[in-house]
Amino acid sequence: MPKRARRKSVFLNIPYDDEFEDLYLGYIVGLTQLGLTVNAALAIPHETRLDAIIQLIEASDLSIHDLSRVELSGGVPRFNMPLELGLALYHSRKTRGKHLVSIFDRKPNQAKRSTSDVNGVDLHIHHGSPKHLMIALRNIFRQPGDITTVPEMLASYRAVKRKLPVLRKLAGGGTLFAAAIFRDILLAALVEAEARKARRTG
């Protein structure tokens, strides 16, 4: 029996706030459709959060850090995303680059100005739009056979987004940044990918 390829996983370091919902959904749908397992620090109690994040980074083959909302929140800078980026960069160095680190931002040069030490790290710009996010993800990754296209990823994103009210209800309502609905979105994206593949292959 042929040995199955180990499933690649990505640590997703993004802001968890309502204004980021579209891109959050875009990341989950896009990465899932490319065949990656998404690890995110959702529903982890504050006391054990740092340990859990380090474990997630170490368990992932690569990490994506979105610095587009590193800004003041209630007069206090949001340092969590750069902190997690620092942990991932250290892990990447420790593993001699086996752990790939990619940074995403809204505008060109913003991350280079706010966190100038990251100059030289793989940087991608999504302009705050799911379409540009999908294009950037497609540019970073190559699949066996190179099948998933940006229009397909976007169509799946829209399909899952249309179903969000029902998925939210199924998970008991409330925020999208919770473990249960995160898993549901992930599965919904795969169900959609499967349907699209069936249509494509007839």
Add this chain to the structure above:
Amino acid sequence: MEPYEITNPVPTPEEMADFLGVSRERLIAIRSIMSTPTPAGARHTVRLGRAAASAKIAVKKAKARAKARKA
């Protein structure tokens, strides 16, 4: 930069559900949600998006203010 090679195929929803520890009943519920057609109105809302919708409201408010100033 060279693209990062993902060596594994896209997992099936069943494989992922097992991996995540999600029950088959829940996966069936998600499959059912995804296969149910969405009403046309909901599609329109999604296409507009929150940013576009709030931009439209802002334009309407600005027009109303300009009208009030003229009056």
